[in-house]
Every structure is written in structure tokens, then in C-alpha cells.
Amino acid sequence: MKRVEAVIKPFKLEDVKDALAEIGVTGMTVSEVKGYGRQKGHSELYRGAEYVVDFLPKIKMDMVVSDEMVDQTVSTIVEAARTGKIGDGKIFVSDVDKIIRIRTGEEDNEAI
Numbered sequence: 218m219k220r221v222e223a224v225i226k227p228f229k230l231e232d233v234k235d236a237l238a239e240i241g242v243t244g245m246t247v248s249e250v251k252g253y254g255r256q257k258g259h260s261e262l263y264r265g266a267e268y269v270v271d272f273l274p275k276i277k278m279d280m281v282v283s284d285e286m287v288d289q290t291v292s293t294i295v296e297a298a299r300t301g302k303i304g305d306g307k308i309f310v311s312d313v314d315k316i317i318r319i320r321t322g323e324e325d326n327e328a329i
């Protein structure tokens with residue numbers, strides 16, 4: 218089982234969510250976050266002076282999928298979230314040791 222965390226542009230949330238639902242991703246947690254990558258925020262002019270906005274609003278989508286689903290999940294996110302412009306985001310994949318569905322006690326792949 219793998220955790221797939223994707224940081225994406227906020228306006229892409231619906232597209233990515235719909236694309237993931239279509240391939241059978243059954244659950245996820247979504248948070249409003251702020252961050253920067255190499256993009257390092259952007260400069261804004263305010264009353265003639267330039268200010269750097271360090272953190273830009275992003276959406277973090279957090280889902281755990283079976284090992285068989287990882288590649289398809291990642292490629293679906295990439296396809297749906299990409300604009301080709303700076304700040305499109307990043308995907309982090311990591312191992313998950315255990316999942317427990319609280320209501321039934323089911324574990325691991327059965328609890329996804």
C-alpha cells in the first residue's frame with residue numbers, strides 16, 4: 218500500500234478529483250495548504266515597491282492506494298493537474314505499513 222500526496226494548483230482540484238474517481242480511487246483527504254517550490258513565490262508590486270509573496274495557496278490531496286494502483290494514480294494526477302506552467306505541483310509516494318477501517322476492523326487492502 219502506498220500513500221500518494223499530491224500538491225496541486227487549487228483550481229485543478231475538481232478535475233483531478235473526477236479523474237481519480239474514474240479510475241477507482243475511493244477515498245482521499247484534501248487540505249488547503251500554502252507552499253513554495255523552486256517557484257519561490259512571486260513578486261508583487263504594491264504602491265511602487267516590490268514585495269515577494271513567499272507562500273502561495275495550494276491544495277494537498279492525500280490518498281492511500283494498493284500497490285497495483287500506484288502507477289495509474291500518479292499518471293492520472295499528472296495528466297489532470299498539469300498546465301505546463303511553473304508551480305503545477307509535485308507528487309510524493311511513500312510506503313504505508315497498516316490501514317484499519319475503524320467501523321469493521323478490516324485491515325490493509327480490505328480497508329482502503
Ligand SMILES: Nc1ncnc2c1ncn2[C@@H]1O[C@H](COP(=O)(O)OP(=O)(O)OP(=O)(O)O)[C@@H](O)[C@H]1O
Binds near residue numbers: 253255303
Ligand atoms: N521538496 C518539497 N517538499 C515539500 N513540498 C514541496 C516540495 N517542493 C514543492 N512542494 C510543494 O509543492 C508545491 C508546488 O511546487 P512547485 O510546482 O512550485 O515545485 P517546483 O519544483 O518549483 O516545480 P515547477 O518548476 O513546476 O514550479 C509547493 O508550493 C509546495 O507546497
